Amino acid sequence: MKTYILILFSLCFLTGCKTFHNCDQSEDIESSATIEKSRYPDKSVIKGTCTAAETGEPIYFGEVVVYNSDQYYGTICDENGNFEIKGIEFGNYTIEFRCTSGGYENFTMHIDLEEGYDVRINVKLKEYIMQLEKPVIYLYPEQDTTVNVQLDYKGELQHTYPTYPDSGWTVKAQPNGTLWDQNGQEYYALFWEGTPEKELLPSDGFVVAGKETAAFLEEKLAYLGLNRREANEFIMYWLPKMEDNPYNFIHFAGEEYNEMAELKINPIPETVIRVMMLTQPLDEKNDVPLQDLSPLNKERKGFTVVEWGGSIINSLHL
Numbered sequence: 001m002k003t004y005i006l007i008l009f010s011l012c013f014l015t016g017c018k019t020f021h022n023c024d025q026s027e028d029i030e031s032s033a034t035i036e037k038s039r040y041p042d043k044s045v046i047k048g049t050c051t052a053a054e055t056g057e058p059i060y061f062g063e064v065v066v067y068n069s070d071q072y073y074g075t076i077c078d079e080n081g082n083f084e085i086k087g088i089e090f091g092n093y094t095i096e097f098r099c100t101s102g103g104y105e106n107f108t109m110h111i112d113l114e115e116g117y118d119v120r121i122n123v124k125l126k127e128y129i130m131q132l133e134k135p136v137i138y139l140y141p142e143q144d145t146t147v148n149v150q151l152d153y154k155g156e157l158q159h160t161y162p163t164y165p166d167s168g169w170t171v172k173a174q175p176n177g178t179l180w181d182q183n184g185q186e187y188y189a190l191f192w193e194g195t196p197e198k199e200l201l202p203s204d205g206f207v208v209a210g211k212e213t214a215a216f217l218e219e220k221l222a223y224l225g226l227n228r229r230e231a232n233e234f235i236m237y238w239l240p241k242m243e244d245n246p247y248n249f250i251h252f253a254g255e256e257y258n259e260m261a262e263l264k265i266n267p268i269p270e271t272v273i274r275v276m277m278l279t280q281p282l283d284e285k286n287d288v289p290l291q292d293l294s295p296l297n298k299e300r301k302g303f304t305v306v307e308w309g310g311s312i313i314n315s316l317h318l
Contacts, residue, residue, distance in 0.1 A: 042116055043086070043087045043088060043089065043116055044088040044089075044090070044113045044116050044117045044118070044119060045084065045085065045086050045087075045088065045117075045118050045119065046064075046066060046084070046085045046088060046095070046111075046119045046121065047082070047083060047084035047085070047118075047119070047120055047121075048082070048083060048119075048120050048121035048122050048123065049077075049080070049081045049082050049083070049122050049123075050062045050064070050077050050081045050083065050097055050123050050125065051081050051122070051123075051124055051125070052104065052124065052125060052127065053124035053125060053126045053127070054126075054127055056124075058077070058079070058080050058081025058082075059077060059081050059099055059104060059125060060077055060078060060079045060080070060081060061076055061077060062076070062077040062081065062083075062097060062098065062099050062104075062125070063075075063076055063077075063096075063097070063098040063099075064076075064077065064083045064085065064095070064096070064097055064098075065095070065096045065098070066085055066088060066093050066094070066095050067093060067094055067096075068091050068092060068093050068094065070091070071088070071089055071091060071093070073085045073087075073088055088113060089113075090113050090114060090115060090116075091113055092110070092111075092112050092113070093110065093111050093112075093113060094108060094109075094110055095108070095109050095110070095111060095121070096108050097123050097125060099125060104125040104126065104127055105125060105126045105127075106125075107123055107125055109121075134191065134193060134237055134309055134310070135191070135192055135193065135261070135276070135307055135308065135309030136189040136190065136191050136233070136307065136308060136309065137149060137189055137190040137191075137192075137263075137305065137306070137307045138177050138188075138189050138230065138305070138306040138307070139171070139173040139177065139179060139190075139305055140173070140175060140176075140177050140300075140303065140304045140305070140306070141173050141174070141175060141303045142175060142302060142303055143175060144172060144173070144174050144175075145172070145173050145267065145303070146170065146171070146172050146173075147170070147171055147172075147173045147265065147266070147267070148167070148168050148169070148170045148265070148266045149168050149169045149170075149171075149190060149263065149264075149265050150167070150168030150169075150263070150264040150265075151164070151168065151192060151261060151262075151263060151264075152261070152262040152263075152264060153192075153194055153196075153260070153261045153262075154196060154197050154198075154259075154260050154261070155194045155195050155196035155197050155260070155261075156194055156195050157192060157193070157194040158193045158194050158195060159191070159192065159193045159194075160190075160191065160192045160193075161187075161190075161191040161192075162181055162185070162187065162190070164192065168264070169190050170182065171187070171190070177189075194261075196260055196261075199313070200253055200256055200257065200260065200278055200311070200313070202249075202251035202253070202278050202291075202313070203289065204251065204288060204289040204290060204291040204292075205249055205250050205251030205252075205278075205288055205289075205290075205291045206249070206250045206251075206288075206290065206291065207247055207248070207249055207250075207282065207285055207286055207287075207288055208247065208248050208250055209246070209247055209248075209285075210242060210243045210244055210245040210246055210247060210248060211243060213239060213242045213243045213248060214235060214239055214243065216250070217231070217234065217235050217238070217239075218231060218235065220252070220293065221234060221235075221275065221308075223293060223297060224252065224273065224275050224293065224296055224297065224298070225273040225275075225297065225298040225299070225300065225306070226273070226275060226306065226308065227306075230306055230308060233308075234275070234308045237310075238277070238279075238310055241279075241312065242279060242281070245281035245282065246281075246282060246283055246284065247281070247282040247283070247284065247285050247286075248279050248280070248281055248282065249279060249280040249281075249282055249286070249288065249313075250277060250278070250279050251277070251278045251279075251291055252275060252276065252277055252278075252291065252293060252296055253276040253277075253278055254295060254296055257274065257276040258274065263305070263307070265305060267303065268303075269302070269303040269304060269305045270301050270302030270303050270304065271298055271299070271300050271301050271302060271303070271304040271305070272298075272304075272305045272307075273298045273300070273304070273305070273306045273307070274306075274307045274308075275296075275306075275307070275308040275309075276307075276308070276309050276310065276311070277308075277309075277310035277311075278310070278311050278313050279310060279311070279312055279313065280312065280313045281312075
């Protein structure tokens with residue numbers, strides 16, 4: 001008579017996991033795994049479903065990868081969110097669930113396969129909300145000028161400073177970049193943050209070691225047209241979020257960002273420089289198509305407007 005061992009694990013995100021542990025996902029996402037002794041004692045099978053946590057709808061074309069330092073296995077979920085990976089050798093593995101079509105956070109867990117198991121995992125992925133962090137706008141007219149700045153943003157503004165009125169910001173700008181509002185309050189830039197209606201999906205960029213991030217940004221920001229003060233402020237904000245990562249994927253958004261967050265400025269500036277960085281931390285160096293930055297290269301002439309900001313993205317979409 002054959003004997004089957006059935007063990008049901010509930011993955012706990014507040015107290016930690018048992019067989020599945022180090023789950024890199026927020027506590028409101030629940031996943032479960034049923035482990036049954038395999039009929040093939042020399043290899044393991046991992047299968048299951050991938051659904052949206054909020055709606056329960058299947059996530060099709062989601063990527064499932066199982067790997068350690070010696071082995072790598074992968075598959076794609078079908079139209080019903082189902083997946084199956086066969087022939088997995090014994091060992092300790094990391095399992096990652098990635099939504100390649102975007103819109104959901106990645107999910108990571110770990111499993112020990114000390115012998116052959118038939119593993120079923122039902123994972124629910126939380127919806128991913130992209131946040132554009134700290135876009136700041138500098139105004140450099142050739143003489144003291146009253147300037148109106150309107151932001152046509154396809155998304156929801158979360159924070160603005162000074163407060164963004166329906167008619168847009170109206171400030172008196174000086175050639176050195178100093179701004180004054182109608183109440184005589186001084187500013188060095190205009191600030192906003194928001195959640196877009198849809199995620200920006202980069203297809204190329206750069207992969208940079210965390211320890212080399214500062215030097216990389218200094219070089220690229222200068223090429224893109226930021227002066228030393230603007231680059232310093234950019235790097236001081238973003239470096240703490242990036243330099244301790246093994247690697248960072250970096251893309252500088254262009255026309256797709258202009259379409260998402262259009263600036264309407266009166267009087268019309270002669271030069272507009274917008275640096276919107278999309279970045280994602282990486283555990284290892286990936287090969288990605290290199291981005292051509294030449295279309296974003298600008299030379300300052302006349303009344304110049306400069307903006308920089310960034311966003312930590314969810315998946316590479318390559």
